[in-house]
Amino acid sequence: MSDPRQHVTEAELQAYFDGELGPERWRAVETHLAAHPEDALRLESYRGHDRLIRRAYRTLADRPISPRMLRAVIQHGAVDRPRGWFWPAVALASGILLFVVGATSGWYGRTLLAPTDPRAHSLVADAAAAHLVYAVEVRHPVEVPASEEAHLATWLGRRLDVPLRVPDLSESGYELVGGRLLPAEAGRPAAQLMYQDVGGRRVTLYVRATPGDKPTAFRFAREGDLSALYWEDGEVAWVLVGELPRAQLLELANRVYAALQG
């Protein structure tokens, strides 16, 4: 090593390995590695460990997120406090979809529903949060893919303890992506079915068992781009969530409803 430019430091080896070394030193490092096979082997071993680390922990990102954690995100966001100047959207962000008696128009007198229905409230909030978490997932949006549709219905139905059908929305342009199981209140799980149109736009159908209840009409919740339609059919509560105009979401909900009756 008479030429100091040929001397390769450990930091340079690491940087080379991590793709952080400037091209002017590549040749020096490659020459060094050719002359020092023990270092080349060492980097090879690091490469294997890198892969092993990714492999070992990868599935942790797919595990269901508890409603408690989702609520920490969506409810604390609603707390009114001074905001930073840099993100004006935050000033509007509270993130929770609330069922409230309308204070506008003539609805106030007509609405005999309880002003807030806590269960509907929590269902829609959970469904919306689950949509926002998983609809953006590119690699692992679902646990069970659409190719295993029969298994999907059986598996989710068994876990939810209700007979479950997976509605076909292809006539509306939405193909099934698959489904996943989500934790929910009191140990009763929920499920999420995901559909996608040709443009990659996703809607999710959130399902939770609600034993012993009467069927209800569709109820609509919206803020910003996100809309949700909620209904119960006596055994099961459904929430259809998507970034769609209400008319489109309603069309899809009608199709889901018809498919479930059929």
Add this chain to the structure above:
Amino acid sequence: MRFEVGDEGGVVAGERAEGLTRALLAQLPGLRRYAAALAGNAADADDLVQDCIERALARQDTLREPESVGRWLKVILHNVYFSALRRRGAPSVPIEDFAEDLALSVPPEDRDRIRDLVRAMGALSTEHRQILLLISLEGMSYREIAETLDIPIGTVMSRLARARERLRSALDGHEDRALRRIK
């Protein structure tokens, strides 16, 4: 609050699920993964992430650039983790359970290697485990790591070199020969 009348029989007011709330939700799966890998079990990790989110939302004004929300959350998570370590010490679940848990998520022929890796990571110092996760699992650059940990890039490189040798020594049974050269 804006109210909206639902034509379909109910009446609804919605508030916006945008901005930071939306960004946080999108970060959750990755943040939980990182927290579990760092803490060495999923139960402690969920407590950490819960605290992290609450702190993040309470200190929204400390987020300088919305696009760096992932790094901002890691800084908060690290603070939460280190204060939990000081308070509580050891993880609430043995690393052996975590190794077994993660091994079951891969095919049987790979389970031994995953178990060994998880044990070896658990036996590393927190700083070494942290930097290996940031580079290998999180795919961060030296600069991003330096900013996240608030240390010079030179320290990132030397710490990384030591961490890699420690892991290699644990997994491959090599002596830390290269460690002598890293100074």
